Amino acid sequence: MFTSAYTEAMSDELPTLPWDRPRGRTRPPRIPLTRDRIVEAAYVVLDREGYDRLSMRMVAAELGVAVSALYAHVSSKDELLELMYSRFFADMDLPDPDPERWREQLRDYARAALAKLRSHRDMARISMGSVPFKPEMLPHMDAILGVFRAAGLPDRVAGAAGDVLSTFVDGFALEESMWQDRYRATDELTWQGMREALERYFAELPPERFPHLTALSHSMLGRSNDERFDLGVEIIIRGLASFAAEAAATGETGGDRTGTGETGATERPAG
Amino acid sequence: MFTSAYTEAMSDELPTLPWDRPRGRTRPPRIPLTRDRIVEAAYVVLDREGYDRLSMRMVAAELGVAVSALYAHVSSKDELLELMYSRFFADMDLPDPDPERWREQLRDYARAALAKLRSHRDMARISMGSVPFKPEMLPHMDAILGVFRAAGLPDRVAGAAGDVLSTFVDGFALEESMWQDRYRATDELTWQGMREALERYFAELPPERFPHLTALSHSMLGRSNDERFDLGVEIIIRGLASFAAEAAATGETGGDRTGTGETGATERPAG
DNA sequence: TCTCTTGATGAACAGCGTTCAGGAGACGAT
DNA sequence: ATCGTCTCCTGAACGCTGTTCATCAAGAGA
Numbered sequence: 001m002f003t004s005a006y007t008e009a010m011s012d013e014l015p016t017l018p019w020d021r022p023r024g025r026t027r028p029p030r031i032p033l034t035r036d037r038i039v040e041a042a043y044v045v046l047d048r049e050g051y052d053r054l055s056m057r058m059v060a061a062e063l064g065v066a067v068s069a070l071y072a073h074v075s076s077k078d079e080l081l082e083l084m085y086s087r088f089f090a091d092m093d094l095p096d097p098d099p100e101r102w103r104e105q106l107r108d109y110a111r112a113a114l115a116k117l118r119s120h121r122d123m124a125r126i127s128m129g130s131v132p133f134k135p136e137m138l139p140h141m142d143a144i145l146g147v148f149r150a151a152g153l154p155d156r157v158a159g160a161a162g163d164v165l166s167t168f169v170d171g172f173a174l175e176e177s178m179w180q181d182r183y184r185a186t187d188e189l190t191w192q193g194m195r196e197a198l199e200r201y202f203a204e205l206p207p208e209r210f211p212h213l214t215a216l217s218h219s220m221l222g223r224s225n226d227e228r229f230d231l232g233v234e235i236i237i238r239g240l241a242s243f244a245a246e247a248a249a250t251g252e253t254g255g256d257r258t259g260t261g262e263t264g265a266t267e268r269p270a271g
Numbered sequence: 272m273f274t275s276a277y278t279e280a281m282s283d284e285l286p287t288l289p290w291d292r293p294r295g296r297t298r299p300p301r302i303p304l305t306r307d308r309i310v311e312a313a314y315v316v317l318d319r320e321g322y323d324r325l326s327m328r329m330v331a332a333e334l335g336v337a338v339s340a341l342y343a344h345v346s347s348k349d350e351l352l353e354l355m356y357s358r359f360f361a362d363m364d365l366p367d368p369d370p371e372r373w374r375e376q377l378r379d380y381a382r383a384a385l386a387k388l389r390s391h392r393d394m395a396r397i398s399m400g401s402v403p404f405k406p407e408m409l410p411h412m413d414a415i416l417g418v419f420r421a422a423g424l425p426d427r428v429a430g431a432a433g434d435v436l437s438t439f440v441d442g443f444a445l446e447e448s449m450w451q452d453r454y455r456a457t458d459e460l461t462w463q464g465m466r467e468a469l470e471r472y473f474a475e476l477p478p479e480r481f482p483h484l485t486a487l488s489h490s491m492l493g494r495s496n497d498e499r500f501d502l503g504v505e506i507i508i509r510g511l512a513s514f515a516a517e518a519a520a521t522g523e524t525g526g527d528r529t530g531t532g533e534t535g536a537t538e539r540p541a542g
Numbered sequence: 543t544c545t546c547t548t549g550a551t552g553a554a555c556a557g558c559g560t561t562c563a564g565g566a567g568a569c570g571a572t
Numbered sequence: 573a574t575c576g577t578c579t580c581c582t583g584a585a586c587g588c589t590g591t592t593c594a595t596c597a598a599g600a601g602a
Contacts, residue, residue: 128399128442128445129449131449131453132446132449132450138476138481138484139480139481141481141484142480142481142482142483142484143483145483145484145487146482146483148483149483149487155486155487155490156490156494156502157502157506158483158487158490158491159487159490159491159492159494159499159502160499160502160503160506161503161506162491163439163442163443163446163499163503164435164439164503164506164507166442167438167439167441167442167443167446168434168435168438168439168442170438170442171399171434171437171438171439171441171442172434172438174399175403175434175438178400178402178403179403182402205409209410209413210409210410210412210413211413211417212413212414212416212417212419212420212429213409213412213413213416215426216416216420216426216429216430219426219427219429219430220429220430220433221430223427223430228430228431228434231427231428231430231431232431232432232434232435234510235428235431235432235435235507235510235511235513235514236435236506236507236510237510238509238510238513238514239505239506239507239508239509239510239511239513240506240510241513242509242510242512242513243506243509
């Protein structure tokens with residue numbers, strides 16, 4: 001079994017050398033369990049073990065505490081994951097919408113978000129698995145919407161633009177994360193090596209059946225992930241620029257004009 | 272306990288009425304377990320119970336068979352999920368790249384993919400959780416790349432375009448799927464009702480802290496999901512059109528020019 | 543010093559994915 | 573018709589998961 005932090009603290013009652021004996025009346029504190037400490041430990045486990053092995057028991061072990069102790073502070077594993085996700089947004093700084101610089105602002109924000117998602121192993125899995133939003137991300141949504149408006153996007157487009165950008169960033173990070181997990185499993189293959197293998201695989205497909213795939217294998221996989229990401233963001237930004245230009249030309253602004261020209265998809269039934 | 276299909280078949284040895292007694296020498300067949308039957312049962316369970324409750328034991332129960340029997344045909348649950356994902360692509364039809372109609376082709380494909388993802392509960396979860404690609408989707412990748420090239424996109428952009436489009440479709444479906452799960456849990460609230468509640472929540476936020484969110488609450492949530500989706504796809508298409516126009520102007524084609532053109536993206540796209 | 547409150551404990555439950563020795567039916571050979 | 577073999581499926585088990593609950597120890601107040 002694991003030595004609990006609790007009994008560990010108690011073991012300070014054993015004789016200690018005079019010079020590091022607690023001075024004054026400060027006593028060895030019991031280090032009470034808190035939500036924050038639990039979330040912190042969960043991040044440690046996540047980074048070391050990955051999402052699949054992140055369990056309540058592992059977090060408890062990390063804290064030197066019984067599993068059931070966690071449930072006094074956190075109602076479920078889902079809540080713990082949501083707490084992790086919430087803390088995630090804490091220290092990202094937000095753009096101050098500027099009509100002159102909206103492109104850079106979106107680019108910077110997207111890059112910062114990707115970097116943040118990359119900063120903890122499998123974080124994209126948690127991000128994708130969380131409820132579409134938490135109160136902590138309201139300031140983010142507001143700031144990004146502000147940038148969209150500063151860009152001159154009509155309101156109806158601004159609403160959809162967030163979807164496109166956020167699904168791209170999250171999806172991109174998730175895909176990276178899954179490749180990472182995969183090559184971690186089939187180890188002794190480097191990240192770069194795996195991509196080369198993949199490129200070779202594409203290149204060696206029968207060209208008569210996959211003419212484009214074989215032709216573009218190098219264009220798709222020969223460049224760094226960062227380039228691919230930036231290019232993706234650029235595609236989105238240009239799409240938005242097109243709408244902004246159109247709105248500037250026609251004078252459309254916050255109106256509620258409906259439709260994108262045609263409707264084809266059918267609404268998902270409520271049941 | 273469950274009655275197994277196995278013993279069930281055997282129970283046909285009980286007396287039967289003459290007219291539906293097996294004619295000739297055809298005997299009641301044992302209906303052997305196959306990968307296909309397992310995948311099929313898995314889909315039934317998925318649709319009825321949802322992704323979270325989809326377990327090997329449930330699939331086995333659905334087939335009236337012991338859990339361990341599955342492992343003779345399928346090496347793991349992961350493999351089963353991948354089989355489900357593979358079958359998923361089987362009956363989608365692919366565009367035949369046409370330079371004149373690339374916009375519609377992308378729109379149609381995106382809508383078809385979304386419809387497919389919607390056709391099975393939580394399918395987006397499986398799609399997002401699967402390896403970035405399986406051999407079954409090679410024809411899809413090739414066809415879409417073909418459309419990108421028909422659009423006149425430079426190769427380096429075509430590679431990234433697929434990421435943007437597929438992450439948007441998958442991410443959109445996933446988000447829908449998660450809202451659905453959520454309101455299924457906190458039941459007696461309709462899909463539409465939940466969206467209205469959300470819109471009200473946004474609208475009632477303090478406007479001085481969230482000026483854009485409050486202003487755009489209706490633009491974001493007042494319209495149907497299909498409109499939001501179409502708009503998102505349109506943003507991407509216009510972004511691609513911008514690159515295509517640029518390539519047409521500068522004569523860029525399959526070259527391997529690097530960089531994303533940090534300063535570019537100012538010109539008005541074609542469409 | 544005694545009680546009360548707070549909070550961690552460890553055992554338990556139901557369910558999960560996966561493995562494995564065993565058994566039952568089908569089939570070819572005798 | 574009986575035997576042996578071979579193919580599947582069975583049932584029990586292992587170790588893991590999230591979650592609950594009666595119990596008990598430590599710290600604070602009287």
